[in-house]
Amino acid sequence: ETGVTQTPRHLVMGMTNKKSLKCEQHLGHNAMYWYKQSAKKPLELMFVYSLEERVENNSVPSRFSPECPNSSHLFLHLHTLQPEDSALYLCASSLSAASGGPGSYNEQFFGPGTRLTVL
Amino acid sequence: AQSVTQLDSQVPVFEEAPVELRCNYSSSVSVYLFWYVQYPNQGLQLLLKYLSGSTLVKGINGFEAEFNKSQTSFHLRKPSVHISDTAEYFCAVSGNNFNKFYFGSGTKLNVKP
Numbered sequence: 310e311t312g313v314t315q316t317p318r319h320l321v322m323g324m325t326n327k328k329s330l331k332c333e334q335h336l337g338h339n340a341m342y343w344y345k346q347s348a349k350k351p352l353e354l355m356f357v358y359s360l361e362e363r364v365e366n367n368s369v370p371s372r373f374s375p376e377c378p379n380s381s382h383l384f385l386h387l388h389t390l391q392p393e394d395s396a397l398y399l400c401a402s403s404l405s406a407a408s409g410g411p412g413s414y415n416e417q418f419f420g421p422g423t424r425l426t427v428l
Numbered sequence: 429a430q431s432v433t434q435l436d437s438q439v440p441v442f443e444e445a446p447v448e449l450r451c452n453y454s455s456s457v458s459v460y461l462f463w464y465v466q467y468p469n470q471g472l473q474l475l476l477k478y479l480s481g482s483t484l485v486k487g488i489n490g491f492e493a494e495f496n497k498s499q500t501s502f503h504l505r506k507p508s509v510h511i512s513d514t515a516e517y518f519c520a521v522s523g524n525n526f527n528k529f530y531f532g533s534g535t536k537l538n539v540k541p
Binding site for chain 1: 432437464469470471472473474477518528529530531532533534
């Protein structure tokens with residue numbers, strides 16, 4: 310496998326279910342991100358992990374719980390979701406801004422996404 | 429705070445015609461600008477980026493964009509599109525913290541034969 314992979318690619322769940330999304334990067338990066346992509350809305354940054362530490366949490370409801378056990382893996386644990394949570398969830402990775410020094414640039418590489426439907 | 433506006437949600441165009449996808453941003457700090465493309469059922473792929481230097485940036489697949497600081501714009505252009513360019517295009521801006529990108533709502537380019 311190369312690049313950024315996400316599993317599953319599609320997920321249908323009821324509001325009482327618990328499920329997890331998985332992201333894995335094979336690029337040697339040390340920062341990882343979760344984005345939510347809804348129709349006709351800008352990509353919403355949900356969580357950022359840099360050097361395995363959460364550095365950003367954009368007021369995401371607690372029914373979404375991220376986990377970053379190491380620099381290559383990122384999970385998004387889901388429980389008691391609502392129908393409005395149905396969306397494409399994208400994972401991305403990059404080198405941490407802290408790694409590159411002042412003025413460095415760290416392109417984000419995206420996975421193919423998980424299409425989530427909440428019934 | 430930073431934000432990105434893509435005024436056109438959909439742009440239909442015939443094959444081999446030129447196209448321009450518009451992007452305007454707002455920021456109170458120095459900006460770095462990006463265009464990403466998303467093909468159906470795929471993640472986002474970087475087309476091109478502006479970090480510094482020449483305001484005309486060339487990217488992959490024949491696309492280019494021009495950074496205009498006075499108009500706070502970063503429009504994407506291609507002189508002749510192909511059917512394979514049909515996709516959704518996202519403009520994004522980042523400030524000094526490269527780990528935080530702000531994306532526009534996307535423009536769907538539909539190239540017709």
